[in-house]
Every structure is written in structure tokens, then in C-alpha cells.
Amino acid sequence: MKKVSQAIPKVDSQALVTGKAVYTDDIAPKDCLIVKILRSPHAHAMIKSIDTSRAMKVPGVVCILTYEDCPDQRFTMAGQTYPEPSPYDRLILDRRVRFVGDAAAIVAAETKEAAEKALRMIKVDYEVLTPLLDFRKAKDNEILVHPEDNWRSLCPVGADNKRNLCASGKEEDGDVDAVLAECDYVVEETYHTKANQQAMMETFRTYTYMDVYGRLNVVSSTQVTFHVRRILSNALGIPKSKIRVVKPRIGGGFGAKQSSVSEVYPALVTLKTGRPAKIIFTREESQTASSPRHEMEIKVRVGADKDGIIRAIDVYTLSNTGAFGEHGPTTVGLSGHKSIPLYGKTDAFRFVYDVVYTNVMSAGAYRGYGATQGIFAVESAVNELALKMHMDPVALREKNMVKEGQVMPAYYGETANSCALDRCMEHAKQLFGWDEKYPSRDMGNGKVRGVGVAMAMQGSGISNVDTASVAMKVNDDGFYSLMIGASDMGTGCDTILAQMAADCMECEMEDIIVSGVDTDSSPYDTGSYASSTTYVTGMAVIKTCEKLKEKIRMKGAEYLGHNVDEVEFDGKKVWCPEDGSEISLKDIGNQVMCRNEEALFASEAHFSPISPPPFMVGMAEVEVDKETGAVTPIDYVAVVDCGTVVNPSLARVQTEGGLVQGIGMALYEDVVYNEKGKNFSNSFMQYKIPTRMDTGDIRVEFESSYEPTGPFGAKSIGEIVINTPSPAIAAAVENAVGVRIRELPITAEKVYREMKKQS
Amino acid sequence: MELRFELNGKPVTAEIEAGELLFDVLRRLGCYSVKCGCETTNCGLCTVWVDGKPMLSCSVPAARMENHAVTTMEGLQEEAARFGAFLAKEGAEQCGFCSPGFIMNVLAMEKELCRDGRIPEKEEIREYLAGNLCRCTGYVGQMRAVEKYLRESRG
Numbered sequence: 001m002k003k004v005s006q007a008i009p010k011v012d013s014q015a016l017v018t019g020k021a022v023y024t025d026d027i028a029p030k031d032c033l034i035v036k037i038l039r040s041p042h043a044h045a046m047i048k049s050i051d052t053s054r055a056m057k058v059p060g061v062v063c064i065l066t067y068e069d070c071p072d073q074r075f076t077m078a079g080q081t082y083p084e085p086s087p088y089d090r091l092i093l094d095r096r097v098r099f100v101g102d103a104a105a106i107v108a109a110e111t112k113e114a115a116e117k118a119l120r121m122i123k124v125d126y127e128v129l130t131p132l133l134d135f136r137k138a139k140d141n142e143i144l145v146h147p148e149d150n151w152r153s154l155c156p157v158g159a160d161n162k163r164n165l166c167a168s169g170k171e172e173d174g175d176v177d178a179v180l181a182e183c184d185y186v187v188e189e190t191y192h193t194k195a196n197q198q199a200m201m202e203t204f205r206t207y208t209y210m211d212v213y214g215r216l217n218v219v220s221s222t223q224v225t226f227h228v229r230r231i232l233s234n235a236l237g238i239p240k241s242k243i244r245v246v247k248p249r250i251g252g253g254f255g256a257k258q259s260s261v262s263e264v265y266p267a268l269v270t271l272k273t274g275r276p277a278k279i280i281f282t283r284e285e286s287q288t289a290s291s292p293r294h295e296m297e298i299k300v301r302v303g304a305d306k307d308g309i310i311r312a313i314d315v316y317t318l319s320n321t322g323a324f325g326e327h328g329p330t331t332v333g334l335s336g337h338k339s340i341p342l343y344g345k346t347d348a349f350r351f352v353y354d355v356v357y358t359n360v361m362s363a364g365a366y367r368g369y370g371a372t373q374g375i376f377a378v379e380s381a382v383n384e385l386a387l388k389m390h391m392d393p394v395a396l397r398e399k400n401m402v403k404e405g406q407v408m409p410a411y412y413g414e415t416a417n418s419c420a421l422d423r424c425m426e427h428a429k430q431l432f433g434w435d436e437k438y439p440s441r442d443m444g445n446g447k448v449r450g451v452g453v454a455m456a457m458q459g460s461g462i463s464n465v466d467t468a469s470v471a472m473k474v475n476d477d478g479f480y481s482l483m484i485g486a487s488d489m490g491t492g493c494d495t496i497l498a499q500m501a502a503d504c505m506e507c508e509m510e511d512i513i514v515s516g517v518d519t520d521s522s523p524y525d526t527g528s529y530a531s532s533t534t535y536v537t538g539m540a541v542i543k544t545c546e547k548l549k550e551k552i553r554m555k556g557a558e559y560l561g562h563n564v565d566e567v568e569f570d571g572k573k574v575w576c577p578e579d580g581s582e583i584s585l586k587d588i589g590n591q592v593m594c595r596n597e598e599a600l601f602a603s604e605a606h607f608s609p610i611s612p613p614p615f616m617v618g619m620a621e622v623e624v625d626k627e628t629g630a631v632t633p634i635d636y637v638a639v640v641d642c643g644t645v646v647n648p649s650l651a652r653v654q655t656e657g658g659l660v661q662g663i664g665m666a667l668y669e670d671v672v673y674n675e676k677g678k679n680f681s682n683s684f685m686q687y688k689i690p691t692r693m694d695t696g697d698i699r700v701e702f703e704s705s706y707e708p709t710g711p712f713g714a715k716s717i718g719e720i721v722i723n724t725p726s727p728a729i730a731a732a733v734e735n736a737v738g739v740r741i742r743e744l745p746i747t748a749e750k751v752y753r754e755m756k757k758q759s
Numbered sequence: 760m761e762l763r764f765e766l767n768g769k770p771v772t773a774e775i776e777a778g779e780l781l782f783d784v785l786r787r788l789g790c791y792s793v794k795c796g797c798e799t800t801n802c803g804l805c806t807v808w809v810d811g812k813p814m815l816s817c818s819v820p821a822a823r824m825e826n827h828a829v830t831t832m833e834g835l836q837e838e839a840a841r842f843g844a845f846l847a848k849e850g851a852e853q854c855g856f857c858s859p860g861f862i863m864n865v866l867a868m869e870k871e872l873c874r875d876g877r878i879p880e881k882e883e884i885r886e887y888l889a890g891n892l893c894r895c896t897g898y899v900g901q902m903r904a905v906e907k908y909l910r911e912s913r914g
Contacts, residue, residue, distance in 0.1 A: 016855025017843025019792025251856025490854025649850035660897030684801035
């Protein structure tokens with residue numbers, strides 16, 4: 001039976017559901033030094049001096065490191081392919097601290113208690129500076145977040161540290177102003193999204209030790225195992241050959257672990273002391289000194305003619321990268337590239353952006369990666385346009401949505417080779433009961449139910465950049481080892497890649513063992529991000545299997561005394577149709593272990609010149625309390641085109657999980673700073689992620705297209721699924737009570753105040 | 760100080776600090792299934808049973824366990840595997856980090872609400888498990904697994 005398109009349980013599921021010790025902290029050596037970070041209480045300050053003498057006297061304290069102990073070479077913690085678009089703007093420890101929570105010193109001690117006691121006894125003399133907290137005022141502000149001369153931008157992304165610019169740019173096609181002037185209807189509005197936290201259940205964590213060869217070994221909860229090796233080499237100033245990085249099981253990432261948030265600290269301690277060391281971020285640290293979504297303010301102008309043809313879209317994005325530039329230059333691009341192309345009939349578009357430094361926590365990568373913010377803005381503007389035109393927003397989209405075979409000028413000029421967006425819309429409409437529910441229903445108890453719709457797209461890997469290689473070998477008795485460099489972070493890529501390999505090799509799942517990422521032995525892979533694994537690494541699996549099958553046939557032919565073109569391989573044996581002679585894979589696997597000079601091993605790499613978008617439609621029904629403005633999600637329908645669904649249960653759970661994160665972003669999750677830059681959203685008490693009581697019903701279906709360049713016709717699924725809830729829910733609220741909230745999250749207070757204004 | 764309690768059916772004597780939390784003691788004793796996700800009693804990852812009732816081990820001083828019986832997933836391997844198979848079939852263990860705490864609470868719910876072959880309503884299940892956060896699944900697959908498991912093992 002074929003394995004692709006089957007709901008096969010994850011290959012690691014048995015260990016996970018019985019609570020086996022498989023995560024970083026479970027397997028760390030018991031004699032690890034405990035590493036803790038002293039964090040700045042100021043949003044912007046210079047360290048005049050640090051007195052560690054009393055702290056060093058705390059029994060059990062082994063070392064305390066300050067900026068004087070760190071190399072003065074700047075690096076980025078962004079896990080990206082070299083040369084990284086993110087600027088080299090940080091040191092492990094710097095004299096200048098740039099946000100409340102920035103690292104000021106590193107303590108390593110025999111116990112957690114000793115480390116924490118020492119933290120309290122370090123005396124730092126700060127020269128407090130005025131912080132730059134308003135991202136709208138950051139560009140060309142006289143306060144500079146990165147005035148230093150050794151700040152470096154490796155790529156032409158429009159960065160300039162003397163202007164607080166992490167990136168800037170402009171793209172256009174046609175004359176957007178002229179086309180908008182001709183439009184009968186134009187909506188011009190500004191939308192604001194916050195710095196949401198990925199809030200994966202396992203916080204950032206790493207342990208390090210020196211091995212028998214005197215090399216730094218790093219075991220870390222990361223999505224970017226190979227990039228971490230380079231980042232540590234840059235940060236510590238030691239050769240990459242001296243570093244090994246291993247990824248165990250990961251308790252969730254969602255992009256957070258596409259930055260090297262925790263690795264440098266224990267690594268430096270181990271290098272200095274020679275002793276094993278580990279750091280486990282507290283939830284508070286994970287909430288306040290990590291790598292959340294870029295806050296963005298997005299101004300959209302969208303215009304349509306009287307027939308409802310959307311003719312022009314103009315997007316300006318201001319993105320807040322915070323204290324450091326991780327993923328700043330790249331996330332912003334998606335806010336235009338993955339929102340504007342949803343509409344296939346435009347005559348012109350323009351996309352302009354600035355990414356600015358401020359004195360708040362550095363942003364990073366979060367599922368959706370800028371597309372989420374851009375789609376909230378553009379899809380909200382299109383919903384407002386529909387309202388202005390007295391047109392059903394579904395009908396407006398049906399007229400304008402991108403169709404299969406169309407060229408997408410705002411998406412690098414790529415063609416939509418596979419696109420079932422129209423079928424997604426039709427399916428969602430039927431499943432949701434849109435025509436019966438639009439726009440709203442008064443429930444007669446002071447509550448109104450409204451509905452809203454949104455579309456979304458994403459990519460499948462980074463075109464012309466992401467590189468995945470896979471290796472596979474035949475073992476004795478004929479079972480396979482599949483070695484991948486992509487990081488399974490709970491999503492199940494170890495499983496779906498094995499499913500693909502099983503179909504290629506015509507074998508059972510049990511015949512393949514998968515080994516996760518170890519930079520010493522795994523083939524290179526950029527890592528698990530940018531929705532790349534299924535699409536890019538999947539193709540590397542197919543290529544590798546083809547090569548390995550060829551080698552098996554050659555070996556089988558040799559043992560049978562035939563030419564290779566006289567034999568076939570059916571997954572179990574190599575046989576000759578002409579004379580019926582055969583040799584089993586088991587026998588081949590055993591025979592090559594004696595008198596053999598051709599290893600049954602193959603390794604192939606893959607990249608893609610294009611990044612085929614998955615597409616989807618989301619429809620939300622919410623109930624709004626007319627007295628209080630409280631919004632309760634009732635029902636959410638999503639229909640997704642991710643190409644061929646490789647594993648239906650895993651794809652479904654990806655979608656459901658992404659939708660609920662999106663609902664959290666739309667309704668609950670807020671990052672709040674006070675006027676001095678202190679982050680109040682520092683726990684799950686303050687930062688509310690949805691519980692199972694807060695989601696409403698979630699219903700997911702698939703409308704598959706077939707992507708000709710993908711493995712078995714597959715595209716990506718991981719990120720797109722977070723993009724529709726915010727715009728769909730904002731529209732549902734407006735359809736319920738007539739108020740439009742353009743800043744997330746849509747809290748009861750905001751809805752109530754807007755309702756008051758109107759009455 | 761010395762603490763004497765029952766851990767997964769066996770008497771245990773452990774040397775503990777006066778203010779030490781049950782969570783830390785359990786991990787020190789090798790119960791690595793017990794996870795910490797928040798430190799503020801919001802996430803449910805550290806759920807264990809004390810005298811058969813679910814409790815957040817991050818909010819219980821270990822000293823209070825004197826002469827009590829503590830159960831972690833290490834002591835419920837068969838039960839966990841049985842329900843876990845349903846969870847895995849839905850793909851709803853995902854990263855797995857919240858699975859032990861979640862499963863401990865599901866099994867406790869089964870004991871508490873499913874007496875005499877009764878199957879609780881969906882809303883009852885949701886309320887019972889509301890304290891178990893999960894960031895991967897959106898809860899829907901977990902709920903499918905719980906309902907299928909209860910139907911199959913009860914009906």
C-alpha cells in the first residue's frame with residue numbers, strides 16, 4: 001500500500017505519548033553548570049562598570065562573564081543562509097544594552113540557587129540613556145540604537161544603522177497612483193499588528209560540553225541546526241570545524257527557534273571553563289528576551305472599478321525589528337509579496353517598506369513571517385472595500401482572486417502552477433453556510449453573530465536559496481537508514497519524509513529508520529523554516545531514492561550475473577524478467593558487507609528556483625456582546641490547497657493548530673510595554689494564549705491541487721494556516737456590530753469604545 | 760530534610776530542601792515525563808497525581824507529600840500508551856511536550872467522570888481539560904482522540 005496520502009502516526013509518537021526522556025533538558029548531563037543571565041532593567045543604557053566580586057564569593061559560582069570576556073565581533077542570531085540578510089549587529093554581551101531584558105552578564109554555577117543568588121549580587125553601574133520606544137518615530141531619530149562602527153549589513157537590503165534602518169525598499173509594477181485615481185472605489189486605511197509570541201511549550205534551551213576531540217558540542221532545541229554552527233563560530237570566534245550541533249526532540253518552535261536565542265551563553269561558559277553547561281530559559285525570559293513576531297503598521301490603498309474589479313493595491317509597511325535585526329529585512333518582504341498577489345486582475349501595485357530599530361525586545365521569525373501581518377492588512381482593506389461597494393466580500397473575491405496558470409507580478413513574477421483557491425472558496429462557502437449567515441444574525445439576547453472571510457497564501461521554501469540534502473543507505477538484512485538535515489520540531493517531517501522514501505523504495509515504514517540532525521553526520525539542510533521541508537527536502541528524498549535504487553539494481557545485477565538493464569527492483573528483490581533469477585534485498589544488503597567496493601549509499605541535494613504558494617480560504621463566525629463588546633469565536637471553517645496532502649492527519653493538525661494561534665493573535669495575545677519600555681506580557685497570566693475553551697468550533701477541509709515541481713505534487717502547509725483568522729474575525733466583528741478594529745488584538749475594550757463612539 | 764512518600768507505587772525516601780517544589784524533586788528522581796511550561800500554574804504540563812487526583816507539581820511544596828502517593832507517567836506506562844495510540848492516530852501529540860501532563864489529566868478525568876460506563880459531554884471534557892495548554896494542535900485533534908478513546912474503551 002502507498003504511504004503518501006495516508007494518515008500514518010508519527011515515527012516518534014510512541015516515545016512522546018509515554019513521556020520518555022527525549023528533550024534537551026531530559027538528556028543533559030547531570031553535572032552541567034547552570035547558566036543564568038543578568039538582564040538589563042533599562043531599555044537603553046551604557047554599562048559603566050560591573051562589580052562581580054561579591055557574586056563570585058557565592059558558594060558554587062564557577063564563573064561570571066561580562067562584555068570584557070566576549071569577542072568584539074558582531075554577528076546575527078538569525079538562522080538564515082549565508083550571507084544572511086539580517087545585519088551583524090550583536091555581541092554576546094555588549095556595553096550598550098538595548099532593551100529591558102537585554103543580557104548584561106552571564107553566571108554559571110553548580111546549582112540553580114547559587115546562580116540566582118549570584119545574579120542578585122552583581123553590581124552594574126549603568127549610564128541610563130533615553131530609549132527609542134515609538135517605532136513610528138525611529139527612522140532618522142537622533143537616538144541611535146546601533147551607532148557602533150563595526151555594525152555590518154552583508155546584503156543590499158537598504159540598511160543604514162545611522163538612520164535606525166534595518167532594511168528599506170520599494171517595488172512596483174505600473175502606475176499605482178494613476179490607476180487608483182481612475183478607480184470608482186478606494187479604501188485607504190492603516191492596520192497595526194503586535195509582536196506576538198510563538199509561546200511554544202518548551203522554552204529556549206541548550207546544553208554544551210567539550211568532547212574527546214576537544215570540540216564544542218552543542219545540544220539544542222533548534223530549527224536551524226546547521227545555521228547554529230555558523231552563528232556560534234561567528235559569535236565565539238572559533239572555527240566551524242571545532243563545533244558540533246545536535247538537535248534532539250523539540251517541544252515546538254513556530255519560528256522562535258529559527259533564531260539562535262539561547263545557544264551562545266552555555267557555549268561561552270563551556271569554552272571558558274571546559275565544563276558542561278546548560279541554560280533553560282524561564283517562561284518569563286521566553287516572553288521578554290526572545291524572538292517574537294515583528295510588530296507592523298501597514299497602510300493599504302486598494303481600489304476597484306464599479307464592476308468590482310480590483311485594479312490597484314498600494315502597501316506601505318513599517319516594521320519594528322526592536323533592538324536587533326534578526327529576520328528584519330526578510331519578514332517585511334512577505335507582507336507585500338504574499339498579500340498583493342492574491343488578487344489576479346490588478347493593473348498596478350506598489351510595495352514600499354521600512355524596517356526600524358527601537359529599544360524593545362528584538363523580533364524574529366514567527367509562523368507566517370510577515371505574510372500574516374500583510375494579509376491582515378490587505379484582506380481587511382478588501383473587506384472594507386466590499387462593504388463600501390455594498391458587495392458580498394465572497395463575491396468580490398470570486399471576481400478577483402488569482403487563478404491557476406496566472407502570472408503573479410507581485411510574487412517575483414512566478415506563475416501559479418497549482419492553485420485551487422477558487423475551489424477552496426466554493427467548498428468553504430458550502431461547508432460554512434456563508435449565504436445563510438452573511439452578514440449577521442441578531443440572537444435576540446443582546447448578542448449578534450457576524451461572519452467574515454479572508455484568503456491567504458504563503459510560499460514553499462525560499463526560492464533559489466534553500467538547499468536540502470538527504471542521504472540514504474542500505475544496511476544488512478536490507479533495511480534503510482534515512483539521514484536528513486531538516487529539523488523535525490514536532491511537526492512530523494521525520495515521518496512524512498520517511499513516507500515519501502517508503503513509496504519511492506516500495507517498502508514499509510518499518511524498513512526505514514530516520515535519524516535526526518547532527519551537523520557531524522547529517523547531510524546539509526538549511527533547516528526547518530520558510531515552509532520548506534515537505535517541498536524542498538521532500539524532493540531531495542525522491543532524488544536520493546532514485547539514485548539508491550539504481551545502485552541496488554547494479555549490485556543485484558552483478559550478483560545475478562546480468563547487465564543492469566536486464567534486471568528490475570521491486571522493493572523486495574532484484575530480478576531478471578527474462579530468466580526469472582532473483583536475489584532479495586536482504587541478501588544484497590548482507591552480501592555487500594563482504595568483498596565489496598561499491599557502498600549502497602546515496603546522497604542528493606535539491607533547491608527550487610520557484611516557491612509555489614499554497615492557498616486557502618478561512619471563514620469565521622463570532623458572537624459579539626452588544627453590552628460589553630466581548631467577542632466569542634463560534635465557528636471557523638478553513639479549506640486549504642497545499643497540493644497533495646502527504647499525511648492527512650498531520651496536515652489537519654497543522655491547520656487546526658495554526659488557526660487557533662491565529663485566533664489567539666486576533667482576539668487575545670498582546671505584548672504591552674510601559675512608557676519606560678518594560679514588557680508587561682511576561683507570563684501566561686499576562687499573555688493569554690487560547691485554551692480549549694477559547695477557540696469555538698474549528699472545521700478543516702482540503703482542496704488539493706497538484707504542484708508539478710513538488711514531491712508527489714505537494715506544496716507547504718506549516719505557515720499559511722495562521723494567516724486568515726485575524727482579517728476574517730475583524731470582518732466578522734464589523735458585520736456583527738458595525739465597528740472596524742484595525743489594531744490587534746480585538747479586545748472587548750476596543751470594540752466597546754468604538755461602539756460608544758458610534759452611538 | 761528527609762521526605763518519605765510513595766512514588767509510582769514504591770516507597771521513596773528523598774533528601775529535599777525545605778522550599779523545594781514537587782516538580783523539581785520528581786525530575787531529580789528521574790521522572791522526566793514531568794515538564795514545566797510556565798512557572799505560573801497556567802499550562803498544566805507538570806500535572807501528576809497525588810493520591811490519585813491531578814495536581815500541578817510546580818505549585819506543590821515537596822514537603823507536603825510526606826506519606827502521600829504520587830503518580831507520574833512513569834508509573835502509568837500502559838495506560839498512557841493505550842490512550843496515546845488514539846492521540847498519535849490523530850497526529851495530535853505533535854511536539855509531544857505537553858502530552859504527559861495532558862494525558863495524566865485525561866486519565867484522571869476518565870477515572871472521575873466515567874464511572875458506570877458514562878461518557879461525559881464534549882463541554883464537560885473541555886472544562887475538565889481546560890487547564891492543559893497546547894500550542895501545536897489547536898486542541899481539536901486532542902478532543903477527537905479523547906472522544907474516540909472514551910467511546911471505544913467505554914462502549
